[in-house]
Structures are given as C-alpha cells and as structure tokens.
Amino acid sequence: MHKELLVLGLLLSGPLSGYDVHRIVTAHGALYSDLKKGNVYYLLERLAAEGGLHVVAEAGARGPRRERLVYALTDHGCQMFGDLLREVVRGYTVAHTGIEVGMVFLSYLSPTEAIHLLEERRQMVVERRQLVERATEQLHEQLAQDHLVSLMDAELGWIERSVSRLQELEKTSVPPQQPTRCPGTSVEDC
Amino acid sequence: MHKELLVLGLLLSGPLSGYDVHRIVTAHGALYSDLKKGNVYYLLERLAAEGGLHVVAEAGARGPRRERLVYALTDHGCQMFGDLLREVVRGYTVAHTGIEVGMVFLSYLSPTEAIHLLEERRQMVVERRQLVERATEQLHEQLAQDHLVSLMDAELGWIERSVSRLQELEKTSVPPQQPTRCPGTSVEDC
DNA sequence: AGCAAGAAAGTCAGTATTGACTTTTCGATG
DNA sequence: CATCGAAAAGTCAATACTGACTTTCTTGCT
Numbered sequence: 001m002h003k004e005l006l007v008l009g010l011l012l013s014g015p016l017s018g019y020d021v022h023r024i025v026t027a028h029g030a031l032y033s034d035l036k037k038g039n040v041y042y043l044l045e046r047l048a049a050e051g052g053l054h055v056v057a058e059a060g061a062r063g064p065r066r067e068r069l070v071y072a073l074t075d076h077g078c079q080m081f082g083d084l085l086r087e088v089v090r091g092y093t094v095a096h097t098g099i100e101v102g103m104v105f106l107s108y109l110s111p112t113e114a115i116h117l118l119e120e121r122r123q124m125v126v127e128r129r130q131l132v133e134r135a136t137e138q139l140h141e142q143l144a145q146d147h148l149v150s151l152m153d154a155e156l157g158w159i160e161r162s163v164s165r166l167q168e169l170e171k172t173s174v175p176p177q178q179p180t181r182c183p184g185t186s187v188e189d190c
Numbered sequence: 191m192h193k194e195l196l197v198l199g200l201l202l203s204g205p206l207s208g209y210d211v212h213r214i215v216t217a218h219g220a221l222y223s224d225l226k227k228g229n230v231y232y233l234l235e236r237l238a239a240e241g242g243l244h245v246v247a248e249a250g251a252r253g254p255r256r257e258r259l260v261y262a263l264t265d266h267g268c269q270m271f272g273d274l275l276r277e278v279v280r281g282y283t284v285a286h287t288g289i290e291v292g293m294v295f296l297s298y299l300s301p302t303e304a305i306h307l308l309e310e311r312r313q314m315v316v317e318r319r320q321l322v323e324r325a326t327e328q329l330h331e332q333l334a335q336d337h338l339v340s341l342m343d344a345e346l347g348w349i350e351r352s353v354s355r356l357q358e359l360e361k362t363s364v365p366p367q368q369p370t371r372c373p374g375t376s377v378e379d380c
Numbered sequence: 381a382g383c384a385a386g387a388a389a390g391t392c393a394g395t396a397t398t399g400a401c402t403t404t405t406c407g408a409t410g
Numbered sequence: 411c412a413t414c415g416a417a418a419a420g421t422c423a424a425t426a427c428t429g430a431c432t433t434t435c436t437t438g439c440t
Contacts, residue, residue, distance in 0.1 A: 009294070022389095033288070046425095068389060085298070089292040089308065094220055100338060104331055120280050139359065143355065228397070228420090232396070386435100387436080397424105397427090400423095403418100405417085
C-alpha cells in the first residue's frame with residue numbers, strides 16, 4: 001500500500017518511465033522500501049488503469065521495446081497521493097521483520113547458540129546503519145533517515161539487553177528449560 | 191518467509207489444525223505478524239508438500255468439512271524450523287511500515303498539516319503500545335515483547351523530534367519550500 | 381571492422397496473499 | 411421445538427509480487 005505512495009510520490013516531481021522509477025528507488029538504497037522491477041511495471045499499469053496516471057509520451061529507448069512509456073500524474077492521481085499519504089502516516093502498522101517471531105522460538109535453541117545468533121545480527125544491523133546514515137540536506141529526507149536510524153538503535157539496545165538476559169540464563173540453569181518437543185530427537189540436533 | 195517459521199514453530203509444541211494455528215496467532219494479537227486465514231491453509235499445504243509436515247489425523251469438526259486435517263511436524267520439518275530460525279534471526283531486514291516513505295513526501299503538505307498527522311500517529315502508537323505491553327512470564331516472549339516496545343518507543347521519540355523540527359519550519363519560513371508540482375493546482379488542495 | 385561485455389528496458393510464468401463467500405453446527409430465546 | 415444468530419472450519423477466485431529470462435544498444439578493445 002505504501003508502494004503506491006512511493007510511485008505516486010516520485011511522479012510528483014515530473015513524469016517518469018518505469019525504468020526511471022526503479023532506478024531512483026534502488027539508488028536511494030535502504031531509505032525506501034525495496035521495489036522489484038516487475039512490481040514497478042505492475043503498479044504503473046494498475047495506477048494508470050485506475051485513472052491516477054496517464055501515458056505522456058513514448059520516449060526513444062535503448063531496450064528491446066523501441067519506445068518506453070512515460071507516465072505522469074493526473075489530477076486524480078494527485079488526489080490519490082494525498083489520500084494515501086494521510087492514510088499511511090496515520091495508520092501505525094507494527095514492523096514485522098520476523099525477528100519477534102524468531103525471538104519467541106529462540107527458546108528452542110541453547111542460550112549459547114541464541115546469543116551467538118544475536119551477535120551476528122548485531123553485526124548486520126551495525127553495517128546497515130552505516131549505509132543509511134549518509135547525509136542528505138533535504139529536511140524531510142533527514143527526518144525519514146532519522147526514523148530508520150532510531151529503529152536500528154532501538155534494535156541494537158534490545159539485542160544488548162537480550163544477550164545479557166540470556167547470559168544469566170546460561171550461567172544459572174544448565175541445562176536450561178528446554179521445551180523439547182521435536183519428534184523423537186532433542187531439539188538441539190534439529 | 192517468517193510466516194513459515196511461525197507455523198512450524200507453533201507446531202513444535204504438538205499437532206494442530208489450520209484453524210488452531212490461526213486462532214493461536216490472532217489470540218496473541220500484535221506479538222506475531224498477522225496471518226490471514228487463507229494464508230494459513232496455503233502454508234500448511236505447501237509445507238506438507240515439501241515434506242515438512244504430515245497429516246496426522248482427521249478430528250471431528252463442526253464446520254462444513256466433516257473432518258478437519260491436523261498437521262504434525264516431520265523430522266524434516268524440524269530441520270526446516272531450525273534453518274529458518276537461524277536465517278530469520280541473522281538476516282536483518284529493515285522494517286518497512288511505509289512511514290519512511292510517508293515522511294519523505296510530507297514535504298508536499300504544509301508543516302501545519304504534517305504536524306497534525308504526526309500527532310495522530312503518536313496517538314495510534316501509544317494505544318498499540320499498551321496492547322503489546324501486557325505481561326508474560328515466558329522469558330522469550332518477554333524478549334520478543336521488549337523488541338516491539340523498544341521499536342515503538344523509538345518511534346515516539348522520533349515523532350517528538352520531527353514535530354519540533356517542523357514547528358521551527360512553521361515559524362521561520364511562511365510560506366515554506368513547497369515543491370509544488372501537482373499538475374495545474376497547488377499541492378495543498380490535492 | 382568485429383566482437384564481447386555490460387547496461388537499458390522491459391515481459392511473463394509462477395508463486396504468495398487476500399478477502400469475500402460457504403456450509404454446518406451449537407446455544408439461546410421466544 | 412422452530413428459528414435466528416454466531417462461531418467453526420474452511421474454499422476459491424482475484425489480486426499482488428517475484429525472479430528468471432529476453433532483446434536491443436553502446437562502449438571498449440583488438
């Protein structure tokens with residue numbers, strides 16, 4: 001749903017082809033959500049069918065299609081953009097990266113391995129954080145960046161705390177509460 | 191991808207029918223990702239086709255199908271669980287809730303409206319936070335909760351900061367930098 | 381001039397996800 | 411004891427998304 005917003009938003013600053021949209025998004029890297037090529041073309045077509053975009057020109061291109069379609073916002077598309085923007089900002093949706101699910105089930109691993117995995121994750125996050133943290137001068141892009149960075153920092157803090165608590169577990173209770181239920185075998189050798 | 195993990199994980203503690211899986215997930219509310227009914231059945235079927243699950247029994251049921259299928263983990267499924275768990279925990283993926291995208295494009299609204307929208311969002315987050323924050327005694331569920339709560343707190347902090355900066359903008363530069371590009375009209379009346 | 385490597389600009393068949401509909405059974409109520 | 415509404419337990423057609431493949435240019439080298 002925010003993918004539509006992204007496409008419409010980019011088109012606010014002028015007409016673009018599908019290729020352009022994809023290029024811009026991937027160039028901005030981690031700041032925007034990832035948007036696969038196929039998806040971009042699909043979205044453009046659908047938004048056009050809904051009357052939010054219209055084909056503006058068929059610029060000469062180098063690819064297999066001799067002309068590439070360039071899309072522009074219609075008035076209705078502009079309206080759609082506004083509506084979506086309000087909707088997206090208002091509606092908080094929990095970020096489901098899967099780690100919450102993973103965390104719940106880490107109990108099926110030994111604390112030692114759990115800690116190890118979390119450390120690996122920490123590394124990942126730190127690297128990503130650096131990628132995102134390159135400066136922009138645009139205020140609003142800064143705020144968007146700040147958002148991502150804050151989330152990452154929160155995650156780093158969380159990892160820290162989780163590791164500590166697992167370390168306590170590791171020391172105090174060996175073997176720890178292992179809800180072993182794997183059919184036949186111990187969970188450890190799954 | 192973490193949906194598979196969720197399903198497999200729940201089955202670790204014993205066989206379940208599709209209905210059960212869905213019930214458990216929705217009962218836990220915000221802690222897990224949302225998993226629609228249709229999706230559950232699809233996942234179960236696919237995982238079974240891949241040899242991770244097998245049908246264990248056909249308990250009597252009240253629904254339209256007189257017997258409902260009950261699935262259990264196979265050894266291979268247990269293996270799959272372990273692999274997925276490691277993969278999910280290791281791989282950090284940025285949480286794309288759409289707000290980053292929204293934030294970038296908030297520049298197309300007046301600072302005043304932007305602030306207003308963010309305040310509404312704050313409200314939402316606060317409410318959700320309360321929902322998530324009900325206690326569990328399970329250590330690992332606590333850690334999962336802690337994760338979500340941390341993210342929400344990070345978001346609240348971010349909203350705070352963003353609002354401040356937009357307020358400055360509001361005061362110092364009226365009318366602010368408005369990249370008006372909506373075809374024909376001013377962006378404000380989109 | 382000829383050729384290989386790579387980038388431009390997609391297409392499309394397969395896979396995943398959604399949401400609206402269905403059918404049966406149960407419990408409560410008049 | 412007829413029936414009305416809700417919950418159980420799904421199904422399925424439509425929609426969205428992905429990734430692997432394709433074709434045409436351009437550039438750089440020999």
